[in-house]
Amino acid sequence: MSSVNRLASREPLVEILKSRAEISGIEYIKDILASMSSIVCILNKQNQIVFSNDILLQKYNFDLEKNILGVRPGEVFKCVNANNETGGCGTSERCEYCGARTAFDEAWEKMEKVIHECKITSRKGDEIYQLDLEVSATPVTFEKQYLIVAINDITEQNRKILLERIFFHDILNIAGSLQGVIDLVPNLCEEEQDTYLEIAGSLTEQIIDEIKGQQQMIKAESGELQVHLRILNIEKVLNKLGDHIRFHNVSHEKKIKILNHTGSKVVCSDETLLTRVLLNMVKNAMEAVQQGEEIVLEATDLEDRVRFSVHNNTYIPREIQLQIFQRSYSTKGNNRGVGTYSMKLLGESYLKGCVGFTSTEEAGTTFFIDLPKITLD
Structure with a gap:
């Protein structure tokens, strides 16, 4: 039966x-x-x-x-x-x-x-x-x-193994890129050196960001993460994400379009946590597209809430969609899968938003977070 x-x-x-x-x-x-x-x-x-x-x-x-x-x-x-x-x-x-x-x-x-x-x-x-x-x-x-x-x-033992492996994997990838840039600098002309030093600075920021992200996940899962709400300028949030991803290794020869369709111009949220959620969406979208292709980072006004979304033209098969927000499930190989899980955990449990996605063969894939329009009062 x-x-x-x-x-x-x-x-x-x-x-x-x-x-x-x-x-x-x-x-x-x-x-x-x-x-x-x-x-x-x-x-x-x-x-x-x-x-x-x-x-x-x-x-x-x-x-x-x-x-x-x-x-x-x-x-x-x-x-x-x-x-x-x-x-x-x-x-x-x-x-x-x-x-x-x-x-x-x-x-x-x-x-x-x-x-x-x-x-x-x-x-x-x-x-x-x-x-x-x-x-x-x-x-x-x-x-x-x-x-x-x-x-x-076996939650705790799996969590520790997963987070440690992903953390060291990502840190070593970025550190390797940083080492490569530094090795090139002595052999470049002054103008080229300035460009590559800018790239090195960006890679250094990425390493710091990965360390902070690891700290946030540990605190979030243990219930110790503190939320610091303040008024954020939506345009600045979007542009900061664009600057952050520009030199990231996942965005090599790929493009990002930034659109701001909000009338409210501001949103009340925790800047660090919101950036972490959106950065995971952007990185996932970049990993999903091929060189020469474009992703779209967008903010939209939806009456009682503000939606931040990231779109790419790749379709996620249905069997993967059904498991997308599980912590250790990923299409990228073993010991991955924290990105989408952290979107859900940080976006809903801490920012009190709604995190979701749509994916069709015709329209591609869009991940989003809807945040309520609230004030500090």
Whole structure:
């Protein structure tokens, strides 16, 4: 039976309670689950929780009978996609690429233990969290068939590895470019030296910016990042971004057009964080286009909000679109993917904006952040 058919409906609570009673009567199962340090739950064929160890209940403050019986794992972890469809966790288009659902599907199909990593974007109030989970699913048969699911939170170790590798990768790239420029300077005429020293200065600024960006991400994910709102001139924000990207290695022989269609002229935001969000959009767009092509950085007035957007003519395939804001997902290779994730984290959790994108084969791709029109009063 396909997962679509299995998840189309749910067992009623009376059946869930029967399953719980069945499992509760097996003493060794209760003892094993109680002894495990991982979150462990037992699922029925519809991926509903029928039994759990105390770790899950305590961690998420659930009462077994009242809150968690019949619920699916993504609903427990408050996955942002769990309620996209009326069927709940596992039934939306985005769920097709969920590591947990893949583990459950494969375990049911093969009737053997399966382990996958699952990346969940979780929302609690206005806050967004990225969870990396190792999900183990093992089929068992009592009176009925079930899955014993063990879940380990590997978010912290994955986050550290990812951020460190990306940070050193990007720093070394820029430092290599800087070294190349410096090596050329002694052999140039005075006029050329001035040009290359300007490039060297820009590369030095990029290194400093990467270090600051790393600090911001660490603080943002730990909830320690401070937001400093002030009135910003939109034209200056756009031009500063244009100057910043001009000598960046991703923009070699590529063009950027800057358009300002705002009537308000100013926006209230944190300049450092807004620049970080927009710079990630610009860099991603530059990486997506070929030499000789152009991207467009634009600001638009939308009545109650101001939209900053970055457009390029490249289309993002649908399967990639569905995973675009996950922290470690990227089309650029292993250990990438922080750029789009940081856009979402900084833009929504801290700047209180709305970050999104559109991508079609006809129109290309546009990333944007909508910021509310607010004042310091």
